[in-house]
Amino acid sequence: MTALPDELQRELSGLLGEAWLTDPGERLAYAYDNSRRHAMPDAVALPRTREQVLALVRACRRHRVPVIARGRGTNTTGASVPVAGGVVVSFERMNRILEIRPGDRCAIVEPGVLNGDLQTALKSHGLFWPPDPTSAAFSTVGGNLACNAGGPRAVKYGASRDNVLAVTAVTGAGELIVCGTATTKGSTGYDLHRLLVGSEGTLALIVEASLRLTPAAPARAALRAIYRDVSAAAQAVARLMAQPVTPSMLEFMDARAVQLARDFGGADLPAEAGALLMIEADGDAQTLPHSIDALKRAAQGDGLISLDDASDEAARERLWAARKALSPSLRTLAPGKINEDVVVPVSRIPELVDGVQALAREFDLPIVCFGHAGNGNLHVNLLYDPADDAQSERAHAAMSRVFALALALGGTLSGEHGIGLAKREFMPQAVDAATLALMRQLKQVFDPDGILNPGKLLPDP
Incomplete structure (x- = not known):
């Protein structure tokens, strides 16, 4: 049995069918990541569409139940460990490459696409997506975006944040938002898509991304x-x-x-x-x-x-x-x-x-x-x-x-792994009080009830 309200259980079971997991043995596989930290979720959702993600977040918000986005759990900071219980949303079934547009140097993908699979699909077009973490063969694009993954190529081509044009995401308020534009130039309002990259699922759940591609050198x-x-x-x-x-x-x-x-x-x-x-x-x-x-x-x-x-x-x-x-x-x-x-x-x-x-x-x-x-x-x-x-x-x-x-030495806590659980207590040493307060205000705007990946990135006030 899980600790979720019966009403929420019925609603999400009806929404997701066999993609709603509550058996302890099934939940165990989503209880840990590569940090070796461990905490059992109350349930696991395997959505296939953005509409299911939107309905799930809205339902969880009504019941104040935590929602934790998950790729393949390759991160090393505990960012996807459900320390407060709640529902793990695994994007493994939202794994489609929706469109490759060579002339625009752009690919549109769902968050569960593996980095390695994307690179294979791009090769015949003479293109690649620059982020290449060690876990590229197994990590998802959504996970790469969540922690702003980089890798050896970042010295020339940049990390994930430098190679995303737009994202579609579901906020903690249960709103579907589109940030950025699938063009290589844009100056229309705030740079929200880059804000979401590296936010570790604490502001919104990315359900689609438009990626900037680069021609492969011969x-x-x-x-x-x-x-x-x-x-x-x-x-x-x-x-x-x-x-x-x-x-x-x-x-x-x-x-x-x-x-x-x-x-x-x-x-x-x-x-x-x-x-x-x-x-x-x-x-x-x-x-x-x-x-x-x-x-x-x-x-x-x-x-x-x-x-x-x-x-x-x-x-x-x-x-x-x-x-x-x-x-x-x-x-x-x-x-x-x-x-x-x-x-x-x-x-x-x-x-x-x-x-x-x-x-x-x-x-x-x-x-x-x-x-x-x-x-x-x-x-x-x-x-x-x-x-x-x-x-x-x-x-x-x-x-x-x-x-x-x-x-x-004038540096910072992370270049590509992110903060997660491992470094959150050190954030006040790395970020001044006024900036940290602004980060908390942004969290409140995107996630008014604090249901998205609680206990990560930002330290307790």
Whole structure:
């Protein structure tokens, strides 16, 4: 039995039929996400149409029942965990690519479309959608929009917020709204569609999105630069981002990450490597060599140990082997991991990495840093044994200090994972009181009764 009112149960069961799940075994699958946090929903809805979403939200609002939007649960912050119970609205059946308009560089999709499926559909048109999180094969476009997902390509092509033209959404007040326009330019009122991107389902439930597409470059090439230490690598990042050729990817690995990729992942890396940059450029066959030459010149400097290039796809895959070997190798250090992404100005990356390693020593826990250097967006992976209470306590205390360090360096709490449950208590440190108050006012306008994803993103007043 669930805690939902009988009247609401009957109404939503009639609305959704077999797509209204109340059996505990069925609900369990929607109780957690990739953060490993867990809370049981009272019911799960699997709508197929925006009309069903609209009717569901209106019914839940009448009974003051929480509504939690869900993609595929790949987020790491607990943003889709139903901590207050209520109804999880899973968009897995709203998974249609409604229209691809190559001439307009636009695709119109439902929120449950998988990022990877969209990319496959776009390939024959010579187009792609830039957001490419690690979970792209499994994560939904709706989920990508909810947390403003990015990935390695964001350094050149931007994150989700930069690649959406319009959204149709259902607010917590039970109103269907259309924000933005499916054109690449528009100046008609407030920029509400970009406001909804990154709001983690706390303002409205996105039921359709018009996405900005980008032509796929016909060629790409990669460089792997190995440096003596993090400072030398960070100085190279500054040089790479200051010259005219923007890399299509610029990935960073610290010394511990390089060691893991070499010793446990089998990557071909020298023992003296203190940091690594993976650099990619894309373009046409005529201009790409010039771009690579410019990036090579920028990568050179004090502390460079080696600089390898890959002119074909097979060689490129060999260079990327170090990065791909990293995540599996993390499992060799500890059974548990806290993976949070923070952002600092590019020039402050050495201070962030040095500070994180000082925390690793202070709390006696391994911490590995890697990520999207061109944006100053690093993933801090703190490794510990969740079964050891003392280690768990130290791990969470250390991560609090990581957030404080990023803020002290002029950065912010997240670049692409979002806030969710994991970082909401740190929001008053990251956002001034007046701005936080304005965010709460916006929440009140979009969701007057506070039913949408309660307990996430915004801290309690």
